[in-house]
Amino acid sequence: MNDTKYNMYVRKLISHVAKKPEYWHLAHQCEELLDESCYASLSESLKKLDVGIPFEYIVGWTEFYKYRFQVTANVLIPREESEILVEQSIINLSNSTKHNLKVLELGVGSGAIISSILLSTSKSISAMATDCCPAALLTAKNNSIRLGVNITFKQGDWWDALNSNEDGPFDLIITNPPYVGTKKLNERDTLSGFEPSISLYGKEPTKSGTNDAMKIIRGASDWIEDDGKLLIEHGFNQRKILSDFAISEGFCVLEQIDDLSGLPRVLMLGK
Numbered sequence: 001m002n003d004t005k006y007n008m009y010v011r012k013l014i015s016h017v018a019k020k021p022e023y024w025h026l027a028h029q030c031e032e033l034l035d036e037s038c039y040a041s042l043s044e045s046l047k048k049l050d051v052g053i054p055f056e057y058i059v060g061w062t063e064f065y066k067y068r069f070q071v072t073a074n075v076l077i078p079r080e081e082s083e084i085l086v087e088q089s090i091i092n093l094s095n096s097t098k099h100n101l102k103v104l105e106l107g108v109g110s111g112a113i114i115s116s117i118l119l120s121t122s123k124s125i126s127a128m129a130t131d132c133c134p135a136a137l138l139t140a141k142n143n144s145i146r147l148g149v150n151i152t153f154k155q156g157d158w159w160d161a162l163n164s165n166e167d168g169p170f171d172l173i174i175t176n177p178p179y180v181g182t183k184k185l186n187e188r189d190t191l192s193g194f195e196p197s198i199s200l201y202g203k204e205p206t207k208s209g210t211n212d213a214m215k216i217i218r219g220a221s222d223w224i225e226d227d228g229k230l231l232i233e234h235g236f237n238q239r240k241i242l243s244d245f246a247i248s249e250g251f252c253v254l255e256q257i258d259d260l261s262g263l264p265r266v267l268m269l270g271k
């Protein structure tokens with residue numbers, strides 16, 4: 001972490017331990033923290049920051065899209081790149097003429113993506129979200145309750161979490177599966193080492209990191225409406241392999257979307 005970022009986190013931690021609004025420190029730089037316990041708490045937090053624990057885990061929340069989400073050590077800290085999934089979902093949902101739309105997020109983590117979608121559209125939506133990790137589902141549920149969005153949560157391994165008689169087909173399926181490969185020169189280099197391994201590498205880490213995305217694409221046709229869409233986030237070097245795979249599984253690649261750094265990041269697939 002560079003000095004500027006570190007200093008910014010230290011200032012934000014001061015506001016946090018003083019239980020003040022996030023940018024309180026900016027207007028109160030010469031003010032002493034009144035409560036002695038604030039110093040102990042600040043010192044603890046700084047120790048955590050110094051060993052590389054992400055700021056978001058120390059304070060227990062992060063900002064994503066336009067909202068604040070609780071994050072625990074059991075969930076990935078949602079990334080800015082994943083806001084593409086939210087933006088594309090909103091566009092797709094608002095272009096639909098259907099009255100009640102069924103939306104699914106696979107691998108929900110903190111719930112930031114599906115909650116942001118629900119908070120940002122006026123469409124009537126039945127939302128479902130899955131994860132294999134019960135602790136992640138609990139965090140997602142807490143976030144959904146606090147933000148007042150209605151989501152049905154299911155636990156299980158990708159498509160196995162769903163009941164074929166009751167759930168689906170879905171108009172929109174969104175997923176940001178684990179996609180970090182174990183070989184070098186991948187997204188791995190920018191990771192803190194404190195996020196859950198299953199969120200980054202999946203249950204069975206592979207060199208390419210495409211295993212989970214492929215499992216999802218392989219099973220998707222049974223769960224998607226004929227005019228439905230699958231939005232899938234992927235690693236910057238996985239666009240071709242996943243596009244080719246999706247086509248071999250009978251999907252059309254409707255869009256290939258780059259992130260703000262200009263890196264390949266999301267595929268939109270349709271039947």
Ligand SMILES: C[S@@+](CC[C@H](N)C(=O)[O-])C[C@H]1O[C@@H](n2cnc3c(N)ncnc32)[C@H](O)[C@@H]1O
Nearest residue numbers: 078107108109131132133157158176177178199
């Ligand atoms: C990259 S994280 C994405 C979390 C969240 N959607 C986000 O973007 O912040 C992947 C999520 O998939 C879940 N996951 C990993 N393997 C899974 C599996 N085999 N079946 C279901 N969920 C899985 C992890 O627990 C994790 O929450």
